[in-house]
Amino acid sequence: MIGVHPKVIDLGLGRMERLLAALGNPERKLPPVIHVAGTNGKGSTVAMMRAGIEGAGKTVHAYTSPHLVRFHERIRLAGTLIDEAALVDLLHECKAANGDEPITFFEIITCLALLAFSRQPADYTLLEVGMGGRLDSTNVVDRPALTAIAPVSMDHQQNLGNTIEEIAAEKAGILKRGVPCVVGPQDDRALEVIERQAARVGASLLVHGQHWHAWTEGGRLVVQDETGLADLPLPNLLGAHQIDNAGMAVVGLRHLGFAEDALTAAVTRAEWPARLQRLTAGPLIDAAPRAQLWLDGGHNPAAGQVLANALQAMPKMPTYLVCGMLNTKDPKGFLRPLAPLAQALFAVGIPEETATLPAEATREAADAVGLTAETADSVDAAVAQIVARDPAARILICGSLYLAGHVLTLNR
Template identity: 55%
Template sequence: METPLDIIDRLGARWPKGFDLSLGRIRRLLGALGNPERRAPPVFHVAGTNGKGSTVAFLRAILEAEGLRVHADTSPHLVRYNERFRLADGPGASSFVDDDAFADALSRTEKANGDEAITLFELLTAAGFLLFAERPADALLLEVGLGGRFDSTNVIDRPAVSVITSISLDHQAYLGDTVEKIAFEKAGILKAGAPVVLSPNPDGVVAVVERVAAEIRAGSLMIGGQDWTAFEEHGRLVFQDVDGLLDLPRPRLPGSHQIVNAGTAIAAVRASGFRVGHDAFERGMERVEWPARLQRLTAGSIVDAAPEGSEIWLDGGHNPGAGEVIASAMADLEERVARPLVLIAGMLATKDPVGFFEAFAGLARRVYTVPIRGSDAARDPQALAAEARGAGVTAMATGGVAAALAHLRDTWSGPAPRILICGSLYLAGEVLADNGTPPA
């Protein structure tokens, strides 16, 4: 039997891997498959520029802590395509789709599509809906791939709740060159009668979402900073809305931005109508996991290659908004335990490196720029180093993460550094694979 990767490689060679935002192709394909999206469990549909994956992780941790059966669809994967589809194994437990079930869903999707024009992401989305429809679950956590209005996940007529996380500039070629234009595309996931939860956002974003929600007659709109708040107090997470206050453990995921993502998830659960007790919210904060988002690497070949005593952190954030929150988290760590900060960064050519690196000016001692293995869309390390220098950070190009670590080990003197590997989820996946610590 073919493996999932065999099938995906064949599909990717025939159909484009990029985005061609439209709903016509995916609706046709889902119709040929018997419309599995209509048999999916209640959906938490999550869009946003930054934080949507972490918000999905919090949602899963909370709902599973309540003993619910939860499916999840996230993208992109880090090491294996299987990571995109997590299936409920039973009450409070789930795992990545196994190869046999994945290959079967892909084969059926390929056959149903025939020779019709399609994109690889649409084929994967359709295969995911087959998987979600054919295994019982209480909830489906569905992360938007790009934008919202014309994203191939946007075929759910009545989600349990529509969620929009932090919005900033990214994918401008597809979504528009202002946060208001991008907000309009994200707000395309709102549906008549379905409740909406919005993370704290600039006033312009809030105004757009309010307007769209009113025009389509969405359900209740819960706006972060107005209708609900989440903040850290005395090392705890405090969440408050019209239904009362929750005093919870600080989330396991590091960074002050995760307080907001956790709050967004809590607000979404409460808006959705799912009955979840206080204990489940507590356990969700303590159990949540989300690889390559300020993930501390403590063992493995990458760790062994660094200067002795180094701290190594990994984050896949890749736009200016992500740069700001990652740099803020690094600054918080610096206040607790002072260490010189070194970046190892690789980025795709479509991203804004100056906007990303500007957040680290005055904070990072130096940047090593690296290629992204196996990607023909990666920015050349020499060009990326020049962009970093233009943002006010000392930078040099190297041949890869291993080469950067070798140079650092051979030339470093002084206190052991804090090393942040960053700039791309594809680079993060490469690092997790090489380190021997893939997502599980």
């Protein structure tokens, strides 16, 4: 599929609009759309909103990326992963409609998902932005029911811009006239851009710190917005950062009219693998029975800080990192906040990933931020080296969702 367009990533809506028109404009026939952008936290927010909608007895389509183990994870039809036969049939239909015209992989699968969503009833549609927002393939719905922008930080600079303001402007491209937007915690520079774009297009904002707040108190999650206070269980997704993600989900659901049962389900039933996930079974655990193994797909400086905060909140114990990253990322920026918290790092390449950062380059980045590091041939080799040194260590495998997907496949 990628071969019919010279670029793997080529942000723009022209090819999407052409193919969607050829398919009968399925984007105009969707259940009410919730469109979510941001740098970190958008996937978790989508997962919680999906859990909340389903907890209220409603059905929801969901489009997310990337997948971890199976491609089908990207497309949920009324709560169920798309099956192989439907996926193949829809792909053939989209390729036939596209003909020999240029199209990227992400564009054609986005059209495929929208076509699938348009043909099966559901109460809502959740669309997670792939990259950016303004020119992202998902940004083809004229009037969603709700938008949301999770925290914006530096990532994908080669496509979105080299400043936080430029990146925020791309994310703010999902704002639509008359459509409310829930805004997560933001750098002041990013928030200024989002507010300016909202004023320009006539979108109303529900801004963290202004219109809503989320915090923990007495072992509970408290979310307060302009409709009142919600006293809820703590999120089952781990990490202090999930408090604000839960807040975004709760505020969005409340704005759509969902009641307490949906809010409780949102924070207690969400599942989102490779986001500070404790591995508890599988070959890696069998090889390291006394160790704690954790997995996280974070891959930018903001995610590194979130992981550092999470490690600091855990009981103190020797901690080692197994890290593999893409060559488009900032390994020093990601590792800098983690460096004081780890005994050592074992750098690996990402198997079967052409854009992997060589293990030696990750090792050099770790060394540059003061973190003792060496390379390993694979994740399982790294884990074996760590437990030979410290059998009861905490091991955090991190640096890329692609590495996380490999680990989940390896550890089944």
